[in-house]
Amino acid sequence: MIVVRDAEVRERDATLLPATSFDAAAGEAVVVRGANGAGKSTLLRLLAGMRAPSSGTVRIDGRDVVSRDRRLRRSVAAMIGLPPLAPDLTVRDHVLLVATTWSASGRDAERLAGQVLDELGLHALATRFPHELSSGQTQLFGLALVLARPCGALVLDEPEQRLDADRLGLVVAAVNRRREAGAAVVVATHSDALADGLGGRILWLQGAA
Amino acid sequence: MRNSRVRSALGLWRASHARSASDRRYAAYLGAMLSVAFVAPTARALWISASQPEVLRALAAPNAPLIGGLCAAGLWIAALLAGRLRGPALRPPLLTHVFARSEHSRVSAFGGSVVRAGAVVTAVTSVVSAGIGGLLGVQAALPFDSALAIAALGAGIGVCVGVIATVLWLAGQALPRLAGALAIGLTMLVGLTIALPASARFTPWGWTAALWNGAGIAVAGSSHAAPWPAPVALLCALTVVLVSSTPALFARLDSRVLEAQATRWGSSSLHASGMDFSSALAAYQGRPWAGRRVRAVRTSAQGRRGLALTRTFVIRDAVGAARAPGRLAAGALGITAASVLVTLASSAPQPGVGLGVLGAFGAVVAFAALGPFTDGVRHAAAVAADLPVYGVSDAHVLVLHSVFPVVAALLIAGITASASATLIGVAPLAPVLCSAAVAVCAVFARVGNALKGPLPVRLLTPIPTPEGDLSGAVRFLWSIDGIVLVALIGATMPLAAAAPAWCAAPCAALLAVGAARWRRRRTGAG
Numbered sequence: 001m002i003v004v005r006d007a008e009v010r011e012r013d014a015t016l017l018p019a020t021s022f023d024a025a026a027g028e029a030v031v032v033r034g035a036n037g038a039g040k041s042t043l044l045r046l047l048a049g050m051r052a053p054s055s056g057t058v059r060i061d062g063r064d065v066v067s068r069d070r071r072l073r074r075s076v077a078a079m080i081g082l083p084p085l086a087p088d089l090t091v092r093d094h095v096l097l098v099a100t101t102w103s104a105s106g107r108d109a110e111r112l113a114g115q116v117l118d119e120l121g122l123h124a125l126a127t128r129f130p131h132e133l134s135s136g137q138t139q140l141f142g143l144a145l146v147l148a149r150p151c152g153a154l155v156l157d158e159p160e161q162r163l164d165a166d167r168l169g170l171v172v173a174a175v176n177r178r179r180e181a182g183a184a185v186v187v188a189t190h191s192d193a194l195a196d197g198l199g200g201r202i203l204w205l206q207g208a209a
Numbered sequence: 210m211r212n213s214r215v216r217s218a219l220g221l222w223r224a225s226h227a228r229s230a231s232d233r234r235y236a237a238y239l240g241a242m243l244s245v246a247f248v249a250p251t252a253r254a255l256w257i258s259a260s261q262p263e264v265l266r267a268l269a270a271p272n273a274p275l276i277g278g279l280c281a282a283g284l285w286i287a288a289l290l291a292g293r294l295r296g297p298a299l300r301p302p303l304l305t306h307v308f309a310r311s312e313h314s315r316v317s318a319f320g321g322s323v324v325r326a327g328a329v330v331t332a333v334t335s336v337v338s339a340g341i342g343g344l345l346g347v348q349a350a351l352p353f354d355s356a357l358a359i360a361a362l363g364a365g366i367g368v369c370v371g372v373i374a375t376v377l378w379l380a381g382q383a384l385p386r387l388a389g390a391l392a393i394g395l396t397m398l399v400g401l402t403i404a405l406p407a408s409a410r411f412t413p414w415g416w417t418a419a420l421w422n423g424a425g426i427a428v429a430g431s432s433h434a435a436p437w438p439a440p441v442a443l444l445c446a447l448t449v450v451l452v453s454s455t456p457a458l459f460a461r462l463d464s465r466v467l468e469a470q471a472t473r474w475g476s477s478s479l480h481a482s483g484m485d486f487s488s489a490l491a492a493y494q495g496r497p498w499a500g501r502r503v504r505a506v507r508t509s510a511q512g513r514r515g516l517a518l519t520r521t522f523v524i525r526d527a528v529g530a531a532r533a534p535g536r537l538a539a540g541a542l543g544i545t546a547a548s549v550l551v552t553l554a555s556s557a558p559q560p561g562v563g564l565g566v567l568g569a570f571g572a573v574v575a576f577a578a579l580g581p582f583t584d585g586v587r588h589a590a591a592v593a594a595d596l597p598v599y600g601v602s603d604a605h606v607l608v609l610h611s612v613f614p615v616v617a618a619l620l621i622a623g624i625t626a627s628a629s630a631t632l633i634g635v636a637p638l639a640p641v642l643c644s645a646a647v648a649v650c651a652v653f654a655r656v657g658n659a660l661k662g663p664l665p666v667r668l669l670t671p672i673p674t675p676e677g678d679l680s681g682a683v684r685f686l687w688s689i690d691g692i693v694l695v696a697l698i699g700a701t702m703p704l705a706a707a708a709p710a711w712c713a714a715p716c717a718a719l720l721a722v723g724a725a726r727w728r729r730r731r732t733g734a735g
Contacts, residue, residue, distance in 0.1 A: 048596055050596065070602065073597045073602075074600070076597075078596050079596070080596065083592075083595060083596065083598050084588060084591035084592050084595050084598070086529065086584065086585070086588040087494075087496065087497060087584065088497045088505075088529030088530065088532050088533070088584050089505055089506075089525070089529055090501050090505070092504075092506075093504070093505040093506045093525070093529075096506040096508070097505075097506045097521070097525060097599075098598055098599060098600075100506060100508050100518070100521055101518070101599040101600035101601050101606075102599075102600035103600075105508075106508025106509050106517075107508070109508050110508055127501045127502055128501070129496070129497050129498075129501065129532075131496055145598060146598075149600060
């Protein structure tokens with residue numbers, strides 16, 4: 001499903017991501033680990049189509065991820081930093097709006113939104129506006145927007161940020177549900193608990209140094 | 210007023226932020242050049258414009274004092290409300306934090322900044338009042354010394370108005386909740402004095418109006434005694450009472466309010482210095498608070514998916530906007546005022562510079578007032594520059610979010626223009642079409658602004674000319690290009706039927722800029 005072959009990213013004289021190769025099949029999780037600056041986020045940006053590799057290839061479902069065609073948009077759900085939030089919508093409005101644009105019917109959208117709010121424990125915050133959330137709650141909220149849609153590949157950059165152990169458990173369970181449903185999951189993390197919880201293959205990035 | 214430890218801390222702060230001698234010389238040079246090239250000619254042009262017979266007649270008209278008094282009341286209400294967002298007791302964020310959390314009294318820590326802010330406000334009000342007094346003297350062809358005396362009286366009134374405004378500004382900062390209620394109460398009182406002019410003599414704005422009226426009687430040399438003493442005494446007494454209340458207001462300044470205002474102002478100033486005016490203003494945007502339990506997103510099982518999505522996004526934008534009701538009401542009033550201006554500009558039998566200015570001003574007001582209606586557009590632009598969130602394309606999301614502001618602007622502008630045209634007795638077709646077109650163009654300008662992104666690096670390149678580096682002017686133009694194009698459209702729209710090319714050119718430029726920004730939305734090179 002995800003095929004990365006000798007993908008390298010250079011910026012003038014600096015190597016942001018040394019040549020890296022890995023595969024992630026449907027229903028498989030790959031946990032990307034490494035020190036700060038090793039290139040984890042850069043690799044995830046390649047998978048999300050936010051930048052092109054300087055050399056090598058990155059393909060998802062046999063297609064080049066640099067192009068942002070509708071099939072690829074449907075296939076890849078990614079969170080690299082917080083997604084843009086609308087200040088005038090509540091948590092529930094946000095999640096339902098995203099689900100509505102991905103679902104065939106209003107009933108499906110309602111069900112999907114309710115399910116995501118449930119699995120991330122956000123029901124109690126459903127009527128809050130983004131500026132009324134703590135940093136950890138905002139992180140969960142961002143994840144909810146990414147999970148409130150179907151995907152063949154799920155790409156997450158340090159989803160454990162600002163989360164306590166209980167909330168991290170909710171995230172692990174939610175991501176594992178997507179993996180079991182057939183999504184290829186790639187997660188960059190510094191958290192041993194998250195890596196153990198996902199139980200996927202570990203891809204260690206050594207950095208250019 | 211200020212104890213020695215506060216003085217030492219301020220001295221340290223100033224020393225660490227001191228400019229070098231060459232910087233000071235350059236600032237002095239810049240100030241002198243600005244005074245010679247801009248301030249003096251502008252002041253002269255203003256004086257010449259204000260000395261025109263029609264302006265002098267308007268200043269001496271029977272209802273001019275009342276309008277002047279209402280302007281003073283408007284300033285005081287605005288000062289109360291402004292204090293809730295950005296009060297006069299404001300220092301840089303770090304200093305504010307240190308002083309706000311220290312044992313020092315508020316007067317010693319923040320008195321200096323309040324005095325400076327008040328001096329600026331009072332200088333402006335006294336110069337304006339002195340100018341009006343001087344103009345009244347000119348209108349009556351008084352000798353120089355008599356005109357000077359009237360101008361001095363005007364300056365005195367201006368000092369009182371400015372000092373009262375400063376105290377109310379501080380009151381808004383010290384008592385934010387009460388200030389809101391007080392502003393509403395004052396607004397209602399102002400409405401009452403408009404409905405019942407006799408009641409104005411019990412109000413400070415009525416005293417201000419009475420003094421203006423007295424000045425008018427004095428310059429006219431009427432045999433009736435000018436009604437000076439009572440209004441002067443009352444206005445001065447009010448000023449003294451309010452000034453004596455300032456220590457209590459200082460004591461009520463809350464540390465959290467001081468810190469939040471200082472942080473917001475610091476961040477806003479930083480954005481403004483980088484000519485990112487949208488971000489600078491966004492810091493002061495009212496946050497949503499109402500209707501959180503009203504569902505903004507309503508899914509529908511019926512109808513075609515395209516129509517259902519459009520309906521969903523229109524309702525979502527409408528409910529979202531209504532969650533900050535004050536902001537939405539201000540926006541709707543702004544579009545209404547803009548439509549009245551454009552109607553006036555487009556209903557004149559002959560085009561002229563004055564009408565062009567009126568149309569341009571109307572268009573700029575429409576652009577500013579559309580803020581609460583275009584939150585969805587800004588969100589769509591942010592999504593378009595980021596990873597995909599929605600299950601439809603970026604362009605589709607932008608179009609879906611554009612429906613609400615376009616429909617709302619068309620409705621408000623159309624109804625207002627139609628009603629205004631009927632009131633002034635002209636055929637409504639041209640004003641309605643003009644107002645609607647200006648409103649839609651203002652929405653397009655908002656879309657272009659939302660897609661702008663950060664300042665392109667290439668605009669930082671110096672542009673050396675014999676007159677100096679012009680890159681600053683180019684950057685400034687880039688930062689306000691939407692307003693400039695909308696103003697040009699507003700100025701030329703009334704000519705659309707007679708000379709369509711004049712208005713087609715800025716419209717085409719607006720679309721071209723928007724299209725270019727859309728293509729570069731992910732590179733951030735707007």
